[in-house]
Structures are given as structure tokens and as C-alpha cells.
Amino acid sequence: MNKTVNQKAWFLVLPVLVLVAFSAVIPLMTVVNYSVQDTFGNNQFFWAGLEWFREMLASERMWNALSRQLAFSVIILAIEIPLGIYIALNMPKKGFWASLCLVLMSLPLLIPWNVVGTIWQIFGRVDIGLLGYTLDKIGVSYNYTQNFYAAWTTLIVMDVWHWTSLVALLAYAGLQSIPDAYYQAAKIDQASRWKVFRYIELPKMTGVLMIAILLRFMDSFMIYTEPFVVTGGGPGNATTFLSIDLVKMAMGQFDLGPAAAFSIMYFLVILLISWAFYTVMTNLDKRDGV
Amino acid sequence: MAKITLDNLAHSYLPNPSGEADYALKELNHDWADGEAYALLGSSGCGKSTLLNIISGLLHPSQGRILFDDKDVTQAPTAARNIAQVFQFPVVYDTMTVRDNLAFPLRNRGADPAYIAQRVNQIAAMIGMEDTLNQKARGLTADAKQKISLGRGMVREDVNALLFDEPLTVIDPHMKWELRTQLKALHHQFGHTMIYVTHDQTEALTFADKVVVMYDGRVVQIGTPQELFERPAHTFVGYFIGSPGMNLFDATINGATATIANTPVDLGTGYASAGRLQIGVRPEFIQLSTDGTGIPAQIKRVEDVGRHKIVRLDVNGQKIAAIANEGASIPANANHITFDPKGINVYANDWRVAPAGEAA
Numbered sequence: 001m002n003k004t005v006n007q008k009a010w011f012l013v014l015p016v017l018v019l020v021a022f023s024a025v026i027p028l029m030t031v032v033n034y035s036v037q038d039t040f041g042n043n044q045f046f047w048a049g050l051e052w053f054r055e056m057l058a059s060e061r062m063w064n065a066l067s068r069q070l071a072f073s074v075i076i077l078a079i080e081i082p083l084g085i086y087i088a089l090n091m092p093k094k095g096f097w098a099s100l101c102l103v104l105m106s107l108p109l110l111i112p113w114n115v116v117g118t119i120w121q122i123f124g125r126v127d128i129g130l131l132g133y134t135l136d137k138i139g140v141s142y143n144y145t146q147n148f149y150a151a152w153t154t155l156i157v158m159d160v161w162h163w164t165s166l167v168a169l170l171a172y173a174g175l176q177s178i179p180d181a182y183y184q185a186a187k188i189d190q191a192s193r194w195k196v197f198r199y200i201e202l203p204k205m206t207g208v209l210m211i212a213i214l215l216r217f218m219d220s221f222m223i224y225t226e227p228f229v230v231t232g233g234g235p236g237n238a239t240t241f242l243s244i245d246l247v248k249m250a251m252g253q254f255d256l257g258p259a260a261a262f263s264i265m266y267f268l269v270i271l272l273i274s275w276a277f278y279t280v281m282t283n284l285d286k287r288d289g290v
Numbered sequence: 291m292a293k294i295t296l297d298n299l300a301h302s303y304l305p306n307p308s309g310e311a312d313y314a315l316k317e318l319n320h321d322w323a324d325g326e327a328y329a330l331l332g333s334s335g336c337g338k339s340t341l342l343n344i345i346s347g348l349l350h351p352s353q354g355r356i357l358f359d360d361k362d363v364t365q366a367p368t369a370a371r372n373i374a375q376v377f378q379f380p381v382v383y384d385t386m387t388v389r390d391n392l393a394f395p396l397r398n399r400g401a402d403p404a405y406i407a408q409r410v411n412q413i414a415a416m417i418g419m420e421d422t423l424n425q426k427a428r429g430l431t432a433d434a435k436q437k438i439s440l441g442r443g444m445v446r447e448d449v450n451a452l453l454f455d456e457p458l459t460v461i462d463p464h465m466k467w468e469l470r471t472q473l474k475a476l477h478h479q480f481g482h483t484m485i486y487v488t489h490d491q492t493e494a495l496t497f498a499d500k501v502v503v504m505y506d507g508r509v510v511q512i513g514t515p516q517e518l519f520e521r522p523a524h525t526f527v528g529y530f531i532g533s534p535g536m537n538l539f540d541a542t543i544n545g546a547t548a549t550i551a552n553t554p555v556d557l558g559t560g561y562a563s564a565g566r567l568q569i570g571v572r573p574e575f576i577q578l579s580t581d582g583t584g585i586p587a588q589i590k591r592v593e594d595v596g597r598h599k600i601v602r603l604d605v606n607g608q609k610i611a612a613i614a615n616e617g618a619s620i621p622a623n624a625n626h627i628t629f630d631p632k633g634i635n636v637y638a639n640d641w642r643v644a645p646a647g648e649a650a
Contacts, residue, residue: 184348185381187368189395189442199383 035260052261062262064237065245072241073220076159080216081209083160084167089201091172102172105165117229120158124230144231148238151231155239158226163216170212174205206284214277221270242266292359292450292483294322294345299354301340307352315340316507317354322451324359325481327474329498331488333530337507338487342453345485346375358450375453376443379460380435384428388419391427392441399446413441416472432460440469444476451483458493470497491531503527519572520633525640528570534600534611536635537576539569543636551606553585558631559645565638573600575633576612580621584628592620603627 035052037045056062087105092098108116124144126132135142144154178200186196224243227233233240233248240248246266250259301315310316315337322328330338343349345356347368355364363371374395383391392410401409414420417437422430427438436457443452454473458466474497477484488494494501495515503511503518503526511523522528528536541548546560548569555569578589578601587610591602594616601612601620605627612627614620636643 179379179381181377181379181381184343184346184368184375185377185439185442187348188346188373188375190369190398191394192398195398199385203383203385 031260031263033260034256035264036257038257048257052257053265056258056261056265059258061245065240065242068238068240069221069242072155072223073217075156076163076220077213077216079156079160080164080167081213084164084212085171085205085209087164087168088171088175089197091168093176102169105168108162108165111162113225114229116158116162117226120154120161120226121230124154146235148235151235151239154230155227158230159220159223162226163219167209167212167216170208171205174208175201178204207281210277210281210284214274214281217277218270218274221273293324294451294483295355295357295360296320296322296345297355297357299344299351299356301337301344301349301351301353313352314507315344315351318509320502320509320512322483322485324483327477327484327486327497327499329486329488329494329501330504331491331494331501331530332504333489336504338489338504339455341504342375342455342485342487345451346373346453347371348375372446372449373451373453374443374446374449375455376439376457378456380432380439382427382430382435382438382442385426387424387426388414388430388438389423391438392445395442395446409445409447413445416444416476417441417469433462433465436460437469440473447480449482451485454484454486454488456488457486458488466493473497491533495531503530505530521635521642522570523642525568525570525637528572528635532572532574534573536570536572537610538637539571539605539608541567541569543567548636551585555585555629555634556631557634557636557645561636561643561645566640568637568640570635570637570642571629572633573611573613575630576610577628577630578612578614578621578624579626579628580624582626584626586625587627589620589622589624 036048036050038048038051039045091101111119123129124132124142126136126143132142132144141147142150144151182200183196186200191199222243223241224247227239227241228244228247231239233244246259246262249255249262296318298317298319299315300313300317302313304312307313318341330341332338340349344351347363347366347370351364355362357363358371383394386394389410392413393406396406396409410423411420414423417440419434419437419441422434427435430438440457443454458469461469470493473484473486476482486494486497488497495518499514500512501515501518502509503524505524505526511518511527513521513523518527518531522531522536525536525538528538539550541550541555543549543557543561546557548555548557548567550569578587585605587603587605589601590604590609593600593602596616598616599614599618599620601614603610603612610627636645
């Protein structure tokens with residue numbers, strides 16, 4: 001069969017191209033543009049080459065923000081993943097209570113980020129917040145605006161409160177897919193509770209847990225709104241994570257060049273980690289023969 | 291190895307069963323003799339799996355008791371009963387190797403490692419998986435996984451009973467024969483009490499010493515394959531066992547003579563009976579006749595299934611099957627059927643009536 005050449009078909013692809021261009025390519029290129037130029041205002045730009053990248057890589061400020069960021073992500077993962085699994089294992093399997101649990105646990109996930117931040121900001125205040133006031137009265141020194149540990153604890157507890165449900169729900173879905181026969185066979189084989197978890201439940205949850213880890217890692221690695229609302233990055237720079245630092249640099253100091261270089265490296269780091277996760281997950285699937 | 295006694299056992303999935311219809315398993319008294327191989331046969335939803343799960347302790351009965359060697363285990367947990375069970379769909383521990391899967395029940399009971407190694411090799415040889423012992427169980431075919439499940443069920447020598455819940459459903463047909471033969475060999479070798487649930491009559495009849503036929507939550511007959519064939523105790527057994535199943539004719543009976551479709555039929559012996567009467571005759575005991583004797587019938591169709599022919603007939607608007615030898619020619623003008631008297635059973639309200647002189 002002869003194929004007719006009709007270049008008009010390109011018009012059908014055009015809407016997508018335009019959309020992607022405006023939503024992703026052009027903004028990203030703008031950032032690339034800023035990252036290799038310097039400006040002194042008046043919309044006058046000068047070529048700066050890789051100057052900003054060099055400066056950022058040598059900047060102690062950026063490395064500090066990065067290590068704070070990594071520490072935050074690792075801590076919340078270390079709490080949320082085991083805690084989420086633990087909750088999922090103890091949730092009712094079916095009936096009214098299962099539905100109630102699911103609804104209650106979904107609630108934190110539905111609250112907008114800045115509202116979560118505001119809730120905890122007020123909750124933790126020493127003068128009017130229920131938590132802060134109570135802790136203060138029973139003699140615990142707690143003030144997230146002044147104390148490094150109090151600030152970190154507040155942010156971590158807030159994130160755990162906000163997101164453990166997600167891990168629990170995913171793990172719960174994984175558990176629900178295990179047929180009863182597995183538990184029955186384990187009883188007959190006289191497997192201990194730990195062995196049931198280790199050899200039946202955990203293997204069946206691996207897939208969803210990988211997704212949970214990926215989602216929680218990416219989300220926490222890019223966190224901005226909540227810490228910004230609660231601590232504003234303080235006390236000092238104690239909770240200034242990458243995004244907060246980036247906004248400070250770009251909007252506060254209007255250092256567009258360094259901020260753009262910073263953004264691109266930030267983006268590349270996230271891309272790299274996502275790729276690593278993706279590779280691990282697809283290899284897991286292959287091993288399963290799915 | 292143990293004798294298993296079911297005493298007044300019944301089970302309902304409802305919290306407050308009122309009538310008999312609420313029971314998935316109706317009241318039942320039965321002894322499973324030590325060392326026998328039983329098949330539990332019935333169509334889906336007749337209560338076979340319920341009964342099996344009660345014996346293994348995965349389910350606690352609504353009423354009655356279960357005794358292992360006269361010791362009450364009704365409330366004992368599964369682990370304490372020391373039984374093995376193989377399920378319909380393969381249950382394997384994916385992350386373990388085949389070897390670890392087979393060793394799992396022994397290790398959990400703290401058996402001696404040298405014994406475990408020797409026993410695992412023995413079982414692997416039996417299920418033909420010596421080559422894959424060090425492979426991870428994930429990624430194996432459904433066949434292979436089910437063989438592991440079977441192996442795991444058989445690995446303990448001292449079990450009170452081995453229970454199989456339709457274990458060969460997912461296995462290839464040629465493999466089915468092989469595994470069933472191995473199960474039988476195993477039974478002869480170790481003398482375990484075995485209970486094998488299935489809805490496949492061939493499987494039941496070839497595997498078991500005794501077949502327990504269940505229908506609608508009730509055990510309708512327990513007997514050897516021959517008894518089930520020759521003297522089905524319930525019309526369901528007649529219908530369910532045999533291919534095609536038993537033919538049933540509505541009839542009136544007067545002493546040793548039955549009347550079917552206005553034609554008298556000699557029963558050979560006298561029956562005292564009341565209720566809704568039916569005559570059951572297996573297709574093997576029906577002959578076609580051309581000389582006008584017997585019950586009028588029209589041939590509708592002849593199916594040649596290889597070793598014999600199945601003749602489909604119409605008797606008074608009712609569909610009937612007869613079996614003729616492969617070599618026999620089917621006369622085109624055959625318009626009557628006769629019964630071999632030794633193949634006739636009489637049923638009142640679906641239950642078999644013993645002829646005068648036969649011990650019920």
C-alpha cells in the first residue's frame with residue numbers, strides 16, 4: 001500500500017508541543033539562561049559562563065542546606081516507613097472499623113500544605129498553642145523559634161503526622177492483596193509471627209513500599225511550604241532546607257544567576273535519584289517476572 | 291497418624307443459624323479410619339472445603355466435636371493438631387529457595403539439621419525438583435509452585451493427617467496423573483490418613499480407598515468406588531458419578547414390578563416403598579431393542595467417544611443416555627429400551643430404597 005505524504009499531520013502534534021513548551025521547556029530554558037549570565041538590573045545581561053556553577057559548588061551555604069535536606073529526608077523516611085508498616089499491620093482487615101480507619105487516616109493527606117504548617121505553627125506556640133503551652137507548663141523547655149532541637153522536632157513530627165498515612169495506606173493495600181491461604185499455610189507450617197511478616201507480608205509489600213519510599217523521598221527533598229510557615233528556616237539557618245534557601249537567594253537577595261545555577265543542580269540531583277529508584281524498581285519487577 | 295472422629299459436627303457461617311438451610315455443613319457423625327485415603331467429592335459450594343478447614347482447625351465449628359485418636363481437639367489451634375494441608379492455589383514463600391521452602395515446616399518445629407537435609411532431598415526426588423532446589427521459588431511456573439506446596443505438605447513424617455484441598459486444579463493434565471500416582475505411592479509407604487477434596491470424580495475414584503460424596507452440606511454416601519457406581523445411595527451420587535450420570539425415571543411400584551411410561555418393568559425383587567418414587571438405571575445397564583419389548587424410546591443422537599458410544603434417547607419427553615460398546619452397531623429401527631435387572635436401583639424421595647432381602 002502506498003502511503004500518502006501529508007505534512008499537515010504535524011498540526012495535530014502542535015497543541016502538545018505548545019503546551020509542553022510553555023509548561024516545561026521555556027521556563028527551564030529561562031532558568032538555564034539566567035544561570036550563565038550576570039545582571040546589574042535594567043534588564044542588562046552579561047555572559048558569565050559557568051561562573052555561577054563554580055561559585056555554588058564552592059559555596060558552604062549550599063552544601064549546608066543540602067546536608068540539612070538529606071538529614072531531614074533520611075530521618076522522616078526512617079520514621080514514616082516502619083511506622084506506616086506497623087500501622088498497616090494492625091489495621092482491621094474489613095468491616096466498619098476498616099472503613100473508619102481509612103477515612104481518618106486519609107484526612108491529613110487532604111489538608112493543604114500551608115494549612116498543615118499553620119496548624120502546627122499555632123499548635124506549638126508557647127503562648128497560645130495547646131502543645132507548646134502544655135510542654136512549657138510541665139517544665140519542658142520547648143520553643144521552636146529559638147531552640148534548634150525544638151524546631152527540628154516540630155518539623156519532623158509535623159511531617160510524620162502529615163504523611164505516615166500515605167505509607168500506611170500503600171502498605172495496607174499491599175497486605176490486602178495477600179490471599180488467606182498464605183496465612184493458613186503459615187499456621188500449618190507453624191511459622192512464628194515474625195516469620196509470617198518476614199516471608200509472606202514483607203515480600204508482598206516490596207513493590208508498594210518502593211513507591212512509598214520514592215514518593216516520600218521526593219516530596220520531603222523538595223519540601224518548602226510547611227517549614228517556611230512554621231519556622232521560616234530558623235532559628236538562624238537551622239531549618240533552611242534547599243527550597244527555602246533557593247527562594248531566599250532568588251527572591252530575597254535577587255541573586256538570579258547563582259539561584260538559577262543552584263536550581264539546575266537541585267533539579268539534576270532529583271532527576272538522578274529518581275532514575276536510581278526507577279532502575280531499582282524495574283529490576284525488582286523483572287526479578288518477580290511481572 | 292490418627293483416627294479422626296467427627297461427633298455431631300455442624301457449621302454455619304451465620305452468627306445465629308435458625309433453620310437447617312443456614313448451615314453450610316449439616317450435622318455429621320463420621321470416623322475417618324487411621325491410615326485410609328479418603329476423597330471428599332461434591333460440586334462447588336457443597337461444604338467440602340468447610341469440612342476440611344474444620345478438621346485442620348482453620349475454622350471452628352458452630353457445634354459438635356472433633357477428636358483425633360479420641361482426644362478432643364475442637365478448640366485446639368491448627369499448630370497443635372499436627373496436620374498438613376495443601377491448598378488449591380500454590381502457596382510458596384517467594385523469597386526463599388525451593389530447599390528452604392521444603393525445610394520450612396521442619397525448621398519451625400526445631401528438627402535436627404541433618405535430618406532436615408536428608409528429608410528435603412527425599413521429598414525433592416519425589417516431586418522431581420532436585421535440580422531446582424537452590425533456585426528462588428519466585429518466577430517458577432504455577433505447576434512447580436504447586437509441587438513445592440505438595441512437597442511442603444508431605445515433608446513431615448509424623449503428621450496426624452494430610453489434607454488436600456483440590457490441589458491439582460492448576461497442574462497440567464499429564465502431571466496430574468503423575469502426582470496423583472505419587473501421592474498414592476506415598477500413602478502406601480507411610481500410611482498417613484489422607485483426605486483429598488475434589489470435584490473431579492476421576493481424581494476421587496482413582497485416588498481414594500473410600501469416597502465421601504457431599505451434596506448441599508450433607509454427606510450423602512461413603513463407599514468404595516464400586517459401591518458408588520453400583521448402588522448410589524442418593525440420586526445425586528448417581529447423577530454426579532459416572533459419565534454420563536445415572537438415568538432417573540419417575541415410576542410407580544407394586545411389589546416386584548415398576549411401571550414406567552405405562553410400561554411394566556420387572557425389578558427382580560420386591561420393594562416396600564412410599565413417597566416420590568424413581569427408578570435409577572446407569573447408561574451401562576440400558577440396552578436397545580428392536581423387537582418391541584421394553585419401554586418405547588426414540589434415538590436422538592449417537593456420540594462416539596472412542597472406547598464406547600453414547601446413545602441419547604427420548605423416553606416420554608425425557609432425555610436418557612445409554613452406552614453401547616464401540617464395536618456394536620446401533621440398529622436404526624431400535625425403538626425400545628430394556629434394563630439389566632442387576633443395574634436397577636429404586637429411590638424414594640431421592641434416597642435409595644433397599645430391596646427386600648438386602649441388608650441396608
